[in-house]
Amino acid sequence: MSHNAMAGAATSLQIAATALDRAMQPWLRTNGSGPVAMRNVYPISVIHSKIWTAITIALNSGRQKQETMASTRTLHFIATFSLLIFAAAVVGSVCSDPSISSNIDILKVSSPSYGKEQDNYWSAGCGALKPSCILYPSTPEQMAEVVKVLASxxxxxxxxxxxxxxxxxxxxxxGGPLISTNKLNEVTFEKSSMTVRVGPGNRWEDVQKVLDNQGVVVVGGRIGNVGVGGLVLGGGMSFLSPQYGWAVNNVVEFEVVLANGTIVTASTSSHPNLYKALKAGGNNYGIVTAYTLVAHPQGQIWGGTVVFTADKADTLLAALRDFTEENPDEKASILMTAELTAFGAVDVWIVFLFYDGPTPPPGTFDAFIKTGPLINNCKKRSYYDYLSSNNFAVVKPAFYSLATEMTPVPNKTEAAEVLGTYHRHWRDSFEGVRHVPGLFATIAFIPVTKGLARKARSRGGDMIDLDDSVDRIMLEFAFSHWLPWDAPTMDAAMQRLYDGMRDLVMMHTDNGRLPQAYLPLYMNGAYFRQDYFGRLRTVDFAKRVRDVYDPEGLFAERTGGWKM
Ligand SMILES: Cc1cc2nc3c(=O)[nH]c(=O)nc-3n(C[C@H](O)[C@H](O)[C@H](O)COP(=O)(O)OP(=O)(O)OC[C@H]3O[C@@H](n4cnc5c(N)ncnc54)[C@H](O)[C@@H]3O)c2cc1C
Structure with a gap:
């Protein structure tokens, strides 16, 4: 090998090494504060120093033994080795990374159980995406291992x-790894502290099945099949929310794996900003491996569903308004929905009624029950029984979309006009797509009372940060369809539906029919195109905390969800 060739090879190697060095800088930064300083850089920095050592040896060896085949081969080897290591460091998959311990179950695409896990989504659109593998960490330490590899x-x-x-x-x-929390499925009630440690791998019915026997309840979902992990991080509307606030106002501690792979506890006394930001902050701050929730004493409840024909709309909307503003009993809770399918095969109202006690005081739900339901299955039962019986609302398989809006409650005089326009707009949106096979449309009206806002604040507040200046109604819209190629049509329909609803709220506010109010979107009902954080007045705080706990943007840029 000539001097020139040798120099050229050395220069190329230097350039490659410099590029490698630059590319590794984000991982190598250790002189910051907070999470950056805590970052575990061991594997990458070791690789990096080994490459530099190899390059130095090669260059020295090259200088001493110019023109020898051995040095040429050494250089080729090192260059190739460097590139391979570089490629592995930058694009290596957590699915096959040797540093992932063998105790973590990993499903490959070829595994028979892979398909089962993919069927385990509410919407077939999510199950249709194919992850490169599915990992099941079963301890926070295993989760930390996974996160460290992802960070590299x-x-x-x-x-x-x-x-x-x-x-x-x-x-x-x-095409990327899916981290299932399925095996983080602890439910441990601690009587002395009246708390329950719950893993994110549970569904609400799993949790309540354990707790019913202990005479306690946690503030969680209203339908048993829904998962713990996402519901809590989105706020969490419960039948118990009028009494205790959002689910997330009842979290005493989050156990979280941060972007740098460290495991921390977020509570009022440990990482308090993280604790607050996680409350309706979604998956922006880390992976929660356990929630410690307040346990509330629980006996028998009264509840069920009442079904009405479509012609009862006006009466039911009036009843909804009055209940939201006037119901004095925080043990009483409702969720009112209207359901429509193509050709009017289904055109009904379904109202979920709940009372936290074996019998509601006389008059509590009269405005609904006296409207003359087709079906009324309300009865005294256990909390678990009610949650699991509500699973009838989880209909699969279909492609689903969900969106939301928030409105102040209109006064009695304006109620028929205001709520009527919302209801008509929803029905009109349905008409525009009624030809779509498998179409099922739902609108839910969910009271979000001043009382709930007060409870949320008195229990430490959250990112939603509701005030008690007005009573509100949360509106949620769901569409389903069967065929994947109808997705663009349904996407456009959903945008028209929620944009139109927002326009109506604004119009009624401008006309003085509704009071001015802070109207955040509710994360758990939001469509991916809706700007959840943009509607929060806490967004600056959310960003500041994100920058401290995820400075490299692992959760901000590499996984989906509402981002700031
Ligand atoms: C039939 C039905 C009924 C519903 N009922 C209610 C209700 O009563 N009250 C209510 O508030 N909402 C309700 N929802 C909305 C529901 O809360 C949201 O869809 C929520 O995201 C579901 O939680 P999950 O754990 O099943 O979700 P997933 O789809 O598994 O996760 C949702 C999001 O949370 C993130 N996430 C999940 N676990 C973790 C974790 N451990 N760490 C970090 N990020 C995590 C995910 O990355 C994802 O972005 C309902 C939805 C449906 C379909």
Whole structure:
């Protein structure tokens, strides 16, 4: 090998090494504060120093033994080795990374159980995405191992709990690893502290099945099949929310694996900003491996569903308004929905009624029950029984989309006009797509009372940060369809539906029919195109905390969800 060739090879190697060095800088930064300083850089920095040592040896060896075949081969070997290591460091997959311990179950695409896990989404659109593998960490330490490898490569990934979020890419992923929390399924009640430690791998019915026997309840989902992980991080509307606030106001501690792979406890006394930001902050701050929730004493409840024909709309909307503003009993809770399918095969109202006690005081739900339901299955039962019986609302398989809006409650005089326009707009949106096979449309009206806002604040507040200046009604819209190629049509229909609803709220506010109010979107009902954080007045705080705990953007840029 000539001097020139040798110098050229050395220069190329230097350039490659410099590029390698630059590419590794984000991982090598250790002189910051907070999480950056805590970053575990061991594997990458070791690789890096080994490459530099090899390069130095090669260059020295080259200088001493110019023109020898051995040095040429050494250089080729080192260059190739460097590139391979570089490629592995940057794009290596957590699915096959040797540093992932063999105790972590990993499903490959070829595994028979892979398909089963993919069927385990509410929306078929999420199940249709094909992750490169599915990992099942069963301890926080195993989760930390996974996160450390992710932090050292560039894979897109997803974190999945119950899989009920229908937005593609939020708890589902195509071509990257899916981290299932299934095996983090602890439910441990501690009587002395009246708390329950709950893993994100549970569904609400799993949790309540254990707790019913202990005479306690946690503030969680209203339908048993929904997952713990996503519901809590999105706020969590419960039948118990009028009494205790959002589910997330009842979290005493989060156990979290941060972007740098450290495991921390977030509570009022440990990482308090992280604790607050996680409350309706979604998956932006880390992977929660356990929630310590307040346990509330629980006996028999009264509840069920009442079904009405479509012609009862006006009476039911009036009853909804009055209940939201006037019901004095925080043990009483409702969720009112209207359901429509093509050709009017189904055109009904379904109202979920709940009372936290064996019998509601006379008059509590009269405005609904006296409207003359087709079906009324309300009765005294256990909390678990009610949650699991509500699973009838989880209909599969279909492609689903979900969106939301928030409105102040109109006064009695304006109620028929205001709520009527919302209801008509929803029906009109349905008409525009009624030809779509498998179409099922739902609108839910959910009271979000001043009382709930007060409870949320008195229990430490959250990112939603509701005030008690007005009573509100949360509106949620769901569409389903059967065929994947109808997705663009349904996407456009959903945008028209929620944009139109927002326009109506604004119009009624401008006309003085509704009071001015802070109207955040509710994360757990939001469509992927809706700007959840943009509607929060806490967004600056959310960003500041994100920058401290995820400075490299692992969760901000590499996994789906609402981002700031
Ligand atoms: C039939 C039905 C009923 C519903 N009922 C209610 C209700 O009563 N009250 C209510 O508030 N909402 C309700 N929802 C909305 C529901 O809360 C959201 O869809 C929520 O995201 C579902 O949680 P999951 O764990 O099943 O979701 P997943 O789809 O598994 O996850 C949702 C999001 O949370 C993230 N995530 C999940 N676990 C973790 C974790 N451990 N760490 C970090 N990020 C995580 C995921 O990455 C994803 O972005 C309902 C939805 C459906 C479909």
């Amino acid at each position: 490569n560039n894979e897109t990934f997803a974190i999945k709990s119950g899989g009920h979020n229908p937005n593609q890419g939020f708890a589902s992923v195509s």
